Every structure is written in C-alpha cells, then in structure tokens.
C-alpha cells in the first residue's frame with residue numbers, strides 16, 4: 182500500500198548513499214594494494230600531524246605545507262593512473278543522498294516519492310501530451326489548455342478542474358498525461374480511480390489509519406479518475422468525498438476530476454454539498470463535452 186511513502190523513499194535514498202560510499206571505500210582498498218599509494222598516504226598522514234603540531238605552537242609551517250601539497254599532487258596523479266576515484270560520487274551531490282536540504286525535501290527525494298506514488302497509485306502509463314492523437318479542434322484546444330495549466334502549476338488561477346462527458350481520446354488519457362507532466366516538474370501528485378478512492382475511505386473507517394487521509398489531503402494535486410463508477414457506501418462515500426474536497430478547497434490544493442456524468446447527474450448522485458465543491462466555477466475550471474458535438478463548455 183501507499184502509506185509509508187516517506188519511509189520507502191528514505192530507503193531508496195539510503196541504498197543510493199550506501200552504493201556511492203561503498204564504491205569510494207572499495208576504490209580506497211584497491212588503491213591501498215599499491216605500494217606507492219601506501220607510502221604516499223603514510224607520508225601525507227604524518228605530515229598532516231606534524232603541521233598540526235607546528236601550527237599549534239604558532240611556528241611557520243609553510244615548508245611542510247608545500248611538501249604536503251606535492252605529496253597530494255603525486256597521490257592524485259597516481260590515482261588517475263590507476264583509474265581510481267576516492268571521492269564519493271553521490272547520486273545527488275546537492276544533498277549527498279540524504280534527501281534533505283535546509284530542512285526541506287530535496288528535489289531528488291521528491292522524484293523518488295513521485296516515482297513510488299506513481300507505481301503504487303495504479304497509474305502505470307507514461308502517457309504524455311505528445312502521445313495524443315486528437316480527433317477534433319476542440320480536443321486540441323482542451324489539451325493545450327490542460328498542458329498550459331500543468332506548465333504553469335502551481336501558479337494557476339483555477340485550483341480545480343472538472344472534466345465531464347465523452348471525448349474521443351479519453352479523459353483518463355488526458356489526466357494521466359497531466360499527472361505525468363506534473364511529476365516531471367516534481368509536483369507531489371496522487372492519482373486514483375474513484376473506485377480505489379472509495380476503498381481507501383472504507384479502509385480508513387475500518388482501520389482509522391490517518392496516513393490515508395494525510396495522503397489524500399497532502400498531495401499537491403489529487404486526480405480522481407472516473408468519478409461516478411464507484412459504489413456509494415452508506416455513511417462513507419459521500420461523507421469522506423466531501424471532507425477531502427472541502428479540506429483541499431480550503432487549503433487551496435488542486436483537484437482534477439474526470440467523469441462521464443453531466444453536472445445535473447453529479448448533483449443528483451452526490452448532493453448539493455459535493456456538487457458545489459466539484460462544480461465551483463469561481464475556484465475551478467468546469468469543462469464538459471456534451472454528447473457528440475464535443476463542445477467545451479457547460
């Protein structure tokens with residue numbers, strides 16, 4: 182399941198760090214098999230100690246420092262000849278594979294988290310906008326609009342997108358392309374079908390596992406695919422769907438919903454409270470394809 186993403190991401194980073202450090206250690210032990218390297222290393226170490234002593238006594242250490250520099254140059258030259266690099270080549274030099282910079286998640290960790298989320302959210306596709314074979318000019322307009330939204334995110338006016346009706350190329354495809362576009366920008370995306378979301382809600386009721394709600398509330402963009410295909414569980418579906426949509430609306434977090442249902446059907450199935458959160462034209466974009474004429478408006 183998806184609930185220990187942070188732990189999983191840290192595990193990936195730890196493994197990367199270990200590989201980088203093991204490589205450096207391995208190179209060091211290979212270098213130490215070389216007699217010349219060993220003697221240079223010995224000389225270097227004793228010089229370093231000597232310099233420390235002399236400088237502690239506030240005496241001039243210039244000559245010793247010159248010697249040390251020479252030895253280090255010789256050592257570097259020898260290592261080059263042996264084709265051995267003793268520096269640790271971290272996967273991410275910015276954070277040395279710790280995943281943290283100034284108390285915040287490094288971009289590399291965000292990418293790992295997104296990769297894990299992508300794998301575990303059931304969105305297996307790598308669809309991008311470039312893969313779209315569009316059937317009409319209206320679809321092209323819609324795709325361009327959604328692409329621009331992703332490119333501008335998080336600086337977008339509409340924090341939610343409601344996409345309804347039938348279209349030739351598929352709403353799921355469009356949403357997956359959007360999610361992938363955002364993931365490329367290291368946006369924390371969670372993509373779920375309405376069916377899976379509903380199961381998460383009932384799991385939360387059963388287990389009270391707070392990480393479920395944390396995930397649904399903390400993702401920067403929540404995609405809900407195919408709203409309306411899930412069964413309505415009494416006291417669960419509507420309550421938790423409202424809670425998630427409302428909390429995200431209040432905290433200004435983005436939601437992208439696609440559905441085959443038309444607005445009046447949303448109202449009928451989910452009621453006024455959810456309808457007003459989903460179809461809020463002030464805070465979101467509401468785009469409907471009505472029947473076969475595929476017009477983008479409601």
Ligand SMILES: [Zn+2]
Pocket residue numbers: 273274275276277278279280281287288289290
């Ligand atoms: Zn990093």
